[in-house]
Every structure is written in structure tokens, then in C-alpha cells.
Amino acid sequence: MKKVLYIITILLITISCSKKSVPLGLRKTINQMERNLNDTIKYDFKIAPEEVAGTKHHFGLGLDLRNGKGLWRGSLLKTYFRLNGIWHPDDMSSIILTTFHRRLNDKPIQFKKQKKHFKEFWKVSSIGEDAKSIWWKKNHPEKQTDSLNQIYLSYFYKDRLVLGSVVALKKRKNGASLIDVKMIGQIIKRNDWKLKIKIIKLGKVEDGFELWEKVNDTIESETDSVYLIPITQE
Structure with missing residues (x-):
């Protein structure tokens, strides 16, 4: 068999x-x-x-x-x-x-x-x-x-929207816990693989966790850390 x-x-x-x-x-x-x-x-x-x-x-x-x-x-x-x-x-x-x-x-x-x-x-x-x-x-x-x-x-041009994440923190007695929170951002500038992104929208944060960034903050990222949002969804 x-x-x-x-x-x-x-x-x-x-x-x-x-x-x-x-x-x-x-x-x-x-x-x-x-x-x-x-x-x-x-x-x-x-x-x-x-x-x-x-x-x-x-x-x-x-x-x-x-x-x-x-x-x-x-x-x-x-x-x-x-x-x-x-x-x-x-x-x-x-x-x-x-x-x-x-x-x-x-x-x-x-x-x-x-x-x-x-x-x-x-x-x-x-x-x-x-x-x-x-x-x-x-x-x-x-x-x-x-x-x-x-x-x-070439797809990462100015004003293009991307999907990424930011970190939220929850302090504990013996340290801290970290989680990723969904982020939609708008590209302000690209320098080779480096990006400057303005945060447009943030996902829901679990109770007890605090975000390091807020909407309208500018963060730095790399193209490998974010995903291009389809233009039809912008």
C-alpha cells in the first residue's frame, strides 16, 4: 500500500x-x-x-x-x-x-x-x-x-499613502510590554530607501497601552517596513 x-x-x-x-x-x-x-x-x-x-x-x-x-x-x-x-x-x-x-x-x-x-x-x-x-x-x-x-x-513618491505600524507600551512592575499598532501614513519625503512619513490614522490601542506617537506626528521609516496602499483605496 x-x-x-x-x-x-x-x-x-x-x-x-x-x-x-x-x-x-x-x-x-x-x-x-x-x-x-x-x-x-x-x-x-x-x-x-x-x-x-x-x-x-x-x-x-x-x-x-x-x-x-x-x-x-x-x-x-x-x-x-x-x-x-x-x-x-x-x-x-x-x-x-x-x-x-x-x-x-x-x-x-x-x-x-x-x-x-x-x-x-x-x-x-x-x-x-x-x-x-x-x-x-x-x-x-x-x-x-x-x-x-x-x-x-519609484512608487514611493510624495503624498503616497502607506500602511505600517507604530509601537505602544504598557509599563509593568518587572519591565514593559510592547505591541504594534496599525498606522496609515503619508509620505513627505524619500531619500533612497529612507522615508519621512506623516501619521494620518492610527489603529485602536489595547487598554493599558500608550502610544509613543500620535496623528500628525512625523516619523522615519524604511520602505521595507511599510506597504504601499492601493491608489483606489486612498
Whole structure:
């Protein structure tokens, strides 16, 4: 019975990899992301160039995937990736993010090519740091990366609204507790990746917590710490 299930699994993997659609083993996860994610975060993720989106969201969406989907400790999704020759959770979450980005932008998923990229990376890495560095520069040209970054940064223009968060504090006998409170801000100025933002609206604060900032205050942030609000929602 186990042998039959294994053969069926391999056949499903082969079939899903041969199509331009989302691979069968990732469809549930991609559908959940599309259904459950905040519209602003999805918009910010979608309009960013693919590499920029993956980098920016590696420790946001990516971290949620690695922890929430059991990519470190073990899950059916992790098993699916391992059957496809992908062993590191960072690589797994990167493939999911890339797949989701291409789904949102109606582009071919190219699952086989994605797998090949990471397999090549680890193969070259086993040779040594010099070989890895050469491979990385070849596959991620600096000029191309800079160009993609500039495309994304161009969206952060003066008066554009962004979604972010500010900190609220609650003092305790043995220290303090901190929570994040939703913030909508308006860009006043951008200097490369740095932003000056005027707070337009703040979310509700839990009882006992005090905000460090208030509406109309100006704060500094980085583009990686905020999300572009769709213009239709402004």
C-alpha cells in the first residue's frame, strides 16, 4: 500500500511540474494566501518586481510560511518539497513567494526552473565560497538588481499613502510590554530607501497601552517596513 501511495505521489508531482499552473502540492497554500492576506500587503507584493518582492517579504510572509506551514519542524508541505529535491526551509518559502507573485501577475510559474535554481546554488556552494560568489553574480547581476530596486522605489513618491505600524507600551512592575499598532501614513519625503512619513490614522490601542506617537506626528521609516496602499483605496 505504501509503495502504491509513493508511486501516486511521484506521478502527481510529475504532472503538476509539467504544467504552467500552480503545482498541485502548492495550490492549497497559494489559495490560502490569496484568500487571507491583507489587500494592501498583496498589492505591495504584486507591484514590486519579483526579486524585490521576495527579498522584502522574506522575513514577513516568508517567516509566516516557514513557521506556520511547518517547513522547519515537518509537514506534508515540507515532505512535498523534499520529494522535489528542495531541502532548506528558506528555499521552500522562496519558491512559495515566487509562485504566489507569478500567480498574482498572471505569469508562468516555471516550478521546474525554480527548483533547478536552488539545486544549482547548493551544488555550487559545496565547491566553495568563490564558486558560490561567481554563480550568484552571474544569476543576480548588480545592474539588474539596482534597476529592479529603482522601479520599486519609484512608487514611493510624495503624498503616497502607506500602511505600517507604530509601537505602544504598557509599563509593568518587572519591565514593559510592547505591541504594534496599525498606522496609515503619508509620505513627505524619500531619500533612497529612507522615508519621512506623516501619521494620518492610527489603529485602536489595547487598554493599558500608550502610544509613543500620535496623528500628525512625523516619523522615519524604511520602505521595507511599510506597504504601499492601493491608489483606489486612498
